[in-house]
Amino acid sequence: MSVEMVRNSDERWVIHNPQGKYRVISTKNLVGNLWLEILQKYECRVEVCTDRGVLSNEEIVGAIGSKCDGVLGQLTEKWDDSLFNVLKRAGGKVFSNVAVGYDNVDVPAATKNGIVVGNTPGVLTEATAEMAVSLVYAAARRVVEADQFMRAGLYKIWLPDLFLGKLLTGKTVGIIGAGRIGSTVGLMLARGNKMNLIYYDKYQNKQFEAKLEAYREYLSHTGESTIEWRRADSMEEVIRDSDVLSLHPNLDKTTFHLMNSERLQMMKKDAMLINCARGPVVDEVALVEHCRENPQFYAGLDVFEDEPLMKPGLKDLPNVVVVPHIASATVWTRRGMSALAAMNVAAVINDLPPWGSPNVLSFVGESVEDVPPAGPSLINAKDLNYTGRSVAKL
Numbered sequence: 001m002s003v004e005m006v007r008n009s010d011e012r013w014v015i016h017n018p019q020g021k022y023r024v025i026s027t028k029n030l031v032g033n034l035w036l037e038i039l040q041k042y043e044c045r046v047e048v049c050t051d052r053g054v055l056s057n058e059e060i061v062g063a064i065g066s067k068c069d070g071v072l073g074q075l076t077e078k079w080d081d082s083l084f085n086v087l088k089r090a091g092g093k094v095f096s097n098v099a100v101g102y103d104n105v106d107v108p109a110a111t112k113n114g115i116v117v118g119n120t121p122g123v124l125t126e127a128t129a130e131m132a133v134s135l136v137y138a139a140a141r142r143v144v145e146a147d148q149f150m151r152a153g154l155y156k157i158w159l160p161d162l163f164l165g166k167l168l169t170g171k172t173v174g175i176i177g178a179g180r181i182g183s184t185v186g187l188m189l190a191r192g193n194k195m196n197l198i199y200y201d202k203y204q205n206k207q208f209e210a211k212l213e214a215y216r217e218y219l220s221h222t223g224e225s226t227i228e229w230r231r232a233d234s235m236e237e238v239i240r241d242s243d244v245l246s247l248h249p250n251l252d253k254t255t256f257h258l259m260n261s262e263r264l265q266m267m268k269k270d271a272m273l274i275n276c277a278r279g280p281v282v283d284e285v286a287l288v289e290h291c292r293e294n295p296q297f298y299a300g301l302d303v304f305e306d307e308p309l310m311k312p313g314l315k316d317l318p319n320v321v322v323v324p325h326i327a328s329a330t331v332w333t334r335r336g337m338s339a340l341a342a343m344n345v346a347a348v349i350n351d352l353p354p355w356g357s358p359n360v361l362s363f364v365g366e367s368v369e370d371v372p373p374a375g376p377s378l379i380n381a382k383d384l385n386y387t388g389r390s391v392a393k394l
C-alpha cells in the first residue's frame with residue numbers, strides 16, 4: 001500500500017494521507033512503512049515531524065492545534081498534565097509512546113484527561129537484551145580499548161598479558177528487575193556462557209525460574225558442569241554476589257538512583273555494572289567516582305542521567321563502555337515498535353478493543369492486512385473502562 005505525502009506550511013512537518021478523516025501527529029519520523037499503512041488503513045491523516053531535535057512542549061501544543069485525534073510521541077518528551085489537557089481539548093483520545101518504558105508519561109494525568117496511553121512491549125525484548133550482553137562482552141574483553149589501541153597503530157607484538165580481560169563462564173550474573181528484558185539477559189548469559197544466576201525482583205518470575213531449572217537439569221543429564229541459580233531475598237544480596245550486574249527495572253520512585261554510592265561500594269571491586277534500563281536508575285556521579293577509584297571495575301552504559309549528556313569525567317574513563325541509547329535499535333525492532341504504536345492509536349480512534357495478550361507478533365508481519373483490529377498495548381485501558389467494540393461486532 002502506498003501512502004500519499006505532502007508538506008505543510010511548516011517545512012519540518014510532512015503530511016501523509018491528507019484526505020484522512022482523523023488527524024494524528026507523530027513527533028518523529030518512524031521506521032519502515034507499516035506504521036503509516038496502518039494509520040492510512042484506519043482513515044488517519046498523519047502529520048509527521050521530520051525535525052531530528054527534541055520538540056518543546058510549546059511546539060507540541062502548536063502541533064496538536066485545535067483538532068487532533070491521537071499522537072505518537074517519543075521518550076525524549078515529557079507528556080504531562082498540561083499536554084494531555086491540550087490533547088483532550090483538541091478532541092484527542094489516545095497517545096502512544098514509541099517505547100516500552102513510559103517514565104516520561106504521566107499516566108494518571110492522561111487517565112484524568114480521558115486519554116488512553118499505549119506503549120510497545122513484545123518486540124524489543126531480545127534486541128535490548130542483546131545490547132546488554134554486547135556491553136557485557138565489550139566490558140569483559142575490553143573491546144573498545146583494544147579497538148582504539150589498534151587504530152592508534154600501537155599493536156607491535158603479541159604479548160601474554162596484552163589486554164587481559166575477564167572470563168564469564170562459571171561466574172555469577174545478577175539481574176535486578178527480572179521482567180521481559182532482565183530475564184532474557186539472564187537466560188542468554190546463563191545458557192550461552194554457563195554463568196550462575198541470582199536475581200531480585202518485587203515479583204517471582206516463575207517462567208524464568210522454570211527455564212533456568214530446565215537448563216540446570218539438562219546440563220547435569222549431559223554430564224557437563226552445571227549452573228546454580230536463585231532468587232535473592234534482597235537487592236543487596238544480588239549486588240554483593242554478582243560478577244556482572246545487569247539492571248532492568250522500569251524507572252520510578254523505587255528505582256531512581258537504585259545504584260548509589262553505598263550500593264556501588266558493596267559490589268566486588270572487579271565486577272561489571274550494565275545499565276540498559278534508564279539513566280537515573282544509576283547515580284552517574286557516584287559511578288564516575290567509583291570507576292575512577294576502582295580501575296578493575298567496569299561499566300557498560302546504554303542510558304544516561306542527563307541524556308544526551310554524560311556526567312563530567314565519564315567519557316575519560318577507560319573502564320566504561322558507552323553507547324547512545326540504542327539498545328532497541330535494530331531495523332526489525334524499530335519497525336515493530338512503530339507499527340505497535342500506530343495500531344495503539346488507530347485502535348482507540350476507531351473504538352477497537354485492547355488485544356489482551358503479550359504476544360504481539362501478529363501486529364508486525366509483512367502486510368498491513370494481517371494486522372489484527374485491536375490495540376496491542378493500552379496501559380490504562382482498564383482504569384478508563386476502555387473496552388472498544390467487542391471483536392464479534394467488528
Ligand SMILES: NC(=O)c1ccc[n+]([C@@H]2O[C@H](COP(=O)([O-])OP(=O)(O)OC[C@H]3O[C@@H](n4cnc5c(N)ncnc54)[C@H](O)[C@@H]3O)[C@@H](O)[C@H]2O)c1
Pocket residue numbers: 100101102121124128176177178179180181182200201202203248249250251254255276277278302303325326327328
Ligand atoms: N535502553 C533501551 O533502549 C531500553 C529498551 C527497552 C526497555 N528499556 C527499559 O527497560 C525497562 C524494563 O523493560 P521490560 O520490558 O523488561 O519491563 P518489565 O515490566 O517486563 O520488567 C521490569 C521489571 O522490573 C521489576 N521492578 C520494578 N521496580 C522494581 C524494584 N524496585 N525492585 C525490583 N524489581 C523491580 C518489575 O517487577 C518487573 O519485573 C523499561 O521500563 C525501560 O525503561 C530500555
